[in-house]
Amino acid sequence: MDQSKEQRILNSVSYNAVKGDPESVINCIDKYCSQYEWAMNVGDEKGTILDKVVEEADPSVALELGTYCGYSAIRIARLLKPNTRLLTIEFNPEFASIAKEIIEIAGLSEKVTILEGHSEDIIPQLKKKYEVETLDFVFLDHWKERYAPDTILLEECGLLRKGSILLADNIIYPGAPEFIKYIRSNKRFECTSYPSHLEYMKVEDAMEKAVKDPGAAAMLF
Numbered sequence: 001m002d003q004s005k006e007q008r009i010l011n012s013v014s015y016n017a018v019k020g021d022p023e024s025v026i027n028c029i030d031k032y033c034s035q036y037e038w039a040m041n042v043g044d045e046k047g048t049i050l051d052k053v054v055e056e057a058d059p060s061v062a063l064e065l066g067t068y069c070g071y072s073a074i075r076i077a078r079l080l081k082p083n084t085r086l087l088t089i090e091f092n093p094e095f096a097s098i099a100k101e102i103i104e105i106a107g108l109s110e111k112v113t114i115l116e117g118h119s120e121d122i123i124p125q126l127k128k129k130y131e132v133e134t135l136d137f138v139f140l141d142h143w144k145e146r147y148a149p150d151t152i153l154l155e156e157c158g159l160l161r162k163g164s165i166l167l168a169d170n171i172i173y174p175g176a177p178e179f180i181k182y183i184r185s186n187k188r189f190e191c192t193s194y195p196s197h198l199e200y201m202k203v204e205d206a207m208e209k210a211v212k213d214p215g216a217a218a219m220l221f
């Protein structure tokens with residue numbers, strides 16, 4: 001049977017990347033997807049925004065919704081300090097399996113846990129089953145229809161604290177209008193928009209950062 005695009009991306013990483021070097025894995029995927037086959041990795045332009053927000057959050061526990069091939073999990077995990085971790089949720093079993101191998105090639109398997117299943121089923125398990133107290137950083141990059149309901153679910157499960165930082169991809173393209181309406185009208189979040197472009201394309205896109213109760217966090221220190 002023909003290989004999938006995601007399997008071809010893994011082949012390229014396995015053949016071209018330097019084992020244990022996250023930067024070389026990131027560069028290899030960006031090169032392959034800009035030169036041969038477009039794929040929905042966050043890419044280098046939006047990836048640089050992701051890097052900055054992760055550095056600002058300096059998370060002990062981070063969550064990603066939408067692993068795909070593991071590109072953004074590698075971007076996030078390469079910036080994490082020792083004894084900190086990234087949990088990433090993927091419902092497509094093939095994507096989860098490819099991501100596991102690519103994250104292994106990057107040498108980041110110790111820091112990244114891939115949770116296979118639907119976000120709405122896994123989020124309620126994070127506290128008890130995955131020993132999460134609260135999440136310092138959440139990257140939403142799974143499906144635009146789930147951005148708002150999953151943010152509400154994270155709140156309901158007591159997983160967000162004062163100062164928790166959310167970052168959402170694809171705010172303009174493919175677009176997440178319900179999420180934008182919800183988060184920008186929610187007084188408990190301070191929102192910032194970061195204009196950019198769709199990965200590997202000239203199409204306009206943007207990322208949205210939302211900080212929970214920022215003032216309250218600031219007052220603590």
Ligand SMILES: Cc1cc(C(=O)N2CCN(C)CC2)sc1-c1cc(O)c2nc[nH]c(=O)c2c1
Pocket residue numbers: 038040041042066141142143144169170173174198199
């Ligand atoms: C699958 C897809 C197709 C797109 C598109 O119109 N184009 C790309 C291909 N080129 C050729 C035409 C123009 S945009 C997009 C996409 C991009 C993301 O970053 C996503 N992130 C998370 N979850 C998603 O479902 C997700 C989808």
Ligand SMILES: [Mg+2]
Pocket residue numbers: 040041042141169170
């Ligand atoms: Mg995306």
